[in-house]
Amino acid sequence: MIQMQRTVYTQAAPDAVFAYLADFTTTEQWDPGTVRTVRVAGDGGVGTRYENTSKFAGRTSELVYEVTEVTPGKSIRLRGENSSLIAHDTITVRPDSDGSQVTYQIEFAFQGLLRWAEPLLRLAVGNLMDNGAQGLRRELAKI
Numbered sequence: 001m002i003q004m005q006r007t008v009y010t011q012a013a014p015d016a017v018f019a020y021l022a023d024f025t026t027t028e029q030w031d032p033g034t035v036r037t038v039r040v041a042g043d044g045g046v047g048t049r050y051e052n053t054s055k056f057a058g059r060t061s062e063l064v065y066e067v068t069e070v071t072p073g074k075s076i077r078l079r080g081e082n083s084s085l086i087a088h089d090t091i092t093v094r095p096d097s098d099g100s101q102v103t104y105q106i107e108f109a110f111q112g113l114l115r116w117a118e119p120l121l122r123l124a125v126g127n128l129m130d131n132g133a134q135g136l137r138r139e140l141a142k143i
Helices: 014-022 024-030 112-140
Strands: 002-010 034-041 049-056 059-071 075-081 085-096 099-110
Touching: 002 112, 014 024, 014 075, 014 085, 014 099, 014 112, 024 034, 024 049, 024 112, 059 085, 099 112
Parallel strands: none
Antiparallel strands: 002 099, 034 049, 049 059, 059 075, 075 085, 085 099
């Protein structure tokens, strides 16, 4: 399993940051690996499902994400799955002296043949996280 996290800071207010990030369709704006994210069921709370199309390591894949936990104004946790990956994404928003601190944490458990390539994929996942943090900084600065 690959576990990583990145923390970014923004001058935007925590409630505005959380409202933006709790809508997982915004990944299209800040996550460079996301091609498309569509909410297919729910209102954003627990049980809400999203279909996510991502490009990673040169390959396009579809994941179905489901919101598994929400602490309003503070954190959201999602679980994504397809035949080659089980992903857990946690986004936490905390007040900071100048605005907000956002921590984005992932756990990727590769399945099937990709499970054996996990050590090689660690660098690609790290790059994805770094680029995602840059995208978060850019988009949160607009709030």
